Amino acid sequence: MPKSIAYRLLAPAMSLEDPVRFICKENSLSSLLGELALHKLDLIxxxxxxxxxxxxxxxxxxxxxxxxxxxAAPPLAKTLKSDFPNGLKNEPFLIPCDLSLVQTQLLQWFEKYHLHPKITGEFDDGALMKAFGASRCRRFYCAYRHCS
Known part of the structure; x- marks a missing residue:
């Protein structure tokens, strides 16, 4: 879950009359569900x-x-704009790590359209993935969930 979306969902609780204490954790869904079952968490x-x-x-x-x-970095995005998504074939690609349902959905989408990019990095932090994608190598693609 992107931090920006989690924040937007939780922010209204910060203005409640009775103060709320937040303990926010990142982990696999199965681990978090285990903690929920043991009453170590109230919400996932x-x-x-x-x-x-x-x-x-x-x-x-x-x-x-x-x-x-x-x-993609601007020079790369410019070359792919007319041939998207076919231009993704065999290109280096950054994806969210396997803690995210987005990764599974992306891999299924790649398979459906026979794209097969080269997965060169997996990230559980969207900001770090974006930094790698914008780096001087200019050959990485980033995919991430966003809130509109």
Whole structure:
């Protein structure tokens, strides 16, 4: 879950009359669900529902949806603009790490359209991925969830 979206969801609680104490953690959904089951957490905000195979009893509530943006350094973006998404074939690509449902969805989308970019990095921090994508090598693509 991108930090900017988590913040927007939690921010209204900061202005409640009774103060609220936040402890925000990042981990795999299965680890967080384990902590929830042990009453170490009160709430999980994730980018997908509780996986059925985990056998955890819980409630899912869709809070919203967001899109995915593809970014490249300007010179590279210019060359690919007319041939997107086919231009992604065999190109270096940065993706969110496997803690994110976005990674699974991107890999399925690549397969569906036979794109097969070279995954050269996986990141659980969107800001770090963006920094690598904007680096002087100018050959990386970034994909991340954004809130519109």
């Amino acid at each position: 905000i994730a980018d997908g529902p509780i996986p059925v195979h985990l056998g955890v009893k819980g409630f899912n509530h869709l809070l919203g949806e967001s899109g995915v943006s593809f970014m």
